[in-house]
Amino acid sequence: MQRQPTIEWQTNGICNYDCSYCIQSKKFRQGYPSDKEIEKFLDFFACLPGKWEIKMSGGEPFAFKGFMDSIIPGLAKLPHNISILTNLSAPLSILEKFVSLVGNKLSVVSVSLHLEYVDAKEFTDKVKQLRQWLKNDTALVINNVLVPNTLENLLSIKDLVESSGLKYFPQVMKTKHGVFPYSESDQAIVVKLTGKSPTSKQANLAPSYKGLVCWSGVEYFVLDQKGHAWACRTAKRFQEGYLGNVLENTFKLKSLPLACKYDICPCTVPANRGMIEGINKTAYYEN
Ligand code: SF4
Numbered sequence: 568m569q570r571q572p573t574i575e576w577q578t579n580g581i582c583n584y585d586c587s588y589c590i591q592s593k594k595f596r597q598g599y600p601s602d603k604e605i606e607k608f609l610d611f612f613a614c615l616p617g618k619w620e621i622k623m624s625g626g627e628p629f630a631f632k633g634f635m636d637s638i639i640p641g642l643a644k645l646p647h648n649i650s651i652l653t654n655l656s657a658p659l660s661i662l663e664k665f666v667s668l669v670g671n672k673l674s675v676v677s678v679s680l681h682l683e684y685v686d687a688k689e690f691t692d693k694v695k696q697l698r699q700w701l702k703n704d705t706a707l708v709i710n711n712v713l714v715p716n717t718l719e720n721l722l723s724i725k726d727l728v729e730s731s732g733l734k735y736f737p738q739v740m741k742t743k744h745g746v747f748p749y750s751e752s753d754q755a756i757v758v759k760l761t762g763k764s765p766t767s768k769q770a771n772l773a774p775s776y777k778g779l780v781c782w783s784g785v786e787y788f789v790l791d792q793k794g795h796a797w798a799c800r801t802a803k804r805f806q807e808g809y810l811g812n813v814l815e816n817t818f819k820l821k822s823l824p825l826a827c828k829y830d831i832c833p834c835t836v837p838a839n840r841g842m843i844e845g846i847n848k849t850a851y852y853e854n
């Protein structure tokens with residue numbers, strides 16, 4: 568699979584939800600960049616060589632006013648592609664404006680279904696409307712965290728999503744230290760929801776790619792709202808793989824890929840952008 572250089576940018580920490588299973592602690596689910604900092608981020612992206620995919624997440628990006636006021640209009644002028652992870656709570660009018668500004672460069676729209684806050688049918692109807700505004704080659708997926716003790720219900724949610732012609736993307740629940748230890752009965756339902764051995768395009772099981780060569784830090788990195796850049800999420804968790812700060816002009820990519828040394832790769836983005844050698848040999852990604 569050809570590598571797609573990608574940045575995962577946490578545009579802001581604030582979120583309008585407070586899901587009980589959120590992996591981000593409340594302490595870190597706050598804050599956003601100033602207007603001046605947004606300008607610096609945009610200058611940084613403008614100077615990147617080549618065409619990157621900038622995948623934005625939060626918190627909730629649309630919960631930050633500067634996201635639609637400054638970030639999106641700024642990104643619309645740059646040559647890079649855009650992807651977004653959102654809880655889709657923004658009104659349809661805002662979503663339509665978002666698509667009108669950057670729809671021509673949207674790669675992946677990942678919408679997360681949080682059943683503690685929304686009704687599944689209303690959410691699915693909203694996603695169907697959004698689908699109509701997107702170009703055909705923009706991938707649109709519905710993420711669903713497999714919250715323990717709710718899994719029987721998720722089987723019908725999966726049916727609802729798929730019978731609406733939409734893509735259901737299950738994600739095992741993560742904890743600070745790895746994957747949630749499902750009970751035996753829940754594990755059997757997890758398999759029904761994810762399939763027996765799904766690829767990283769079909770489900771997020773947070774596997775380990777230990778020992779495989781990974782281009783994180785070279786053609787992929789994560790960037791937080793304060794400008795700090797890290798080779799990947801797991802590296803950040805261990806306070807390793809620091810690449811500097813893009814707002815302080817200390818950012819530098821690594822020149823060579825290394826073998827992964829971690830027991831968990833929590834997010835499917837590096838896998839689905841061709842960063843990990845030896846997996847996902849096809850050139851199509853959806854998350
Ligand atoms: S919407 Fe996402 S970031 Fe916000 S509380 Fe829920 S899981 Fe956390």
Ligand code: SF4
Binds near residue numbers: 782798800829
């Ligand atoms: S955890 Fe994933 S992204 Fe990070 S080095 Fe390992 S394979 Fe690469």
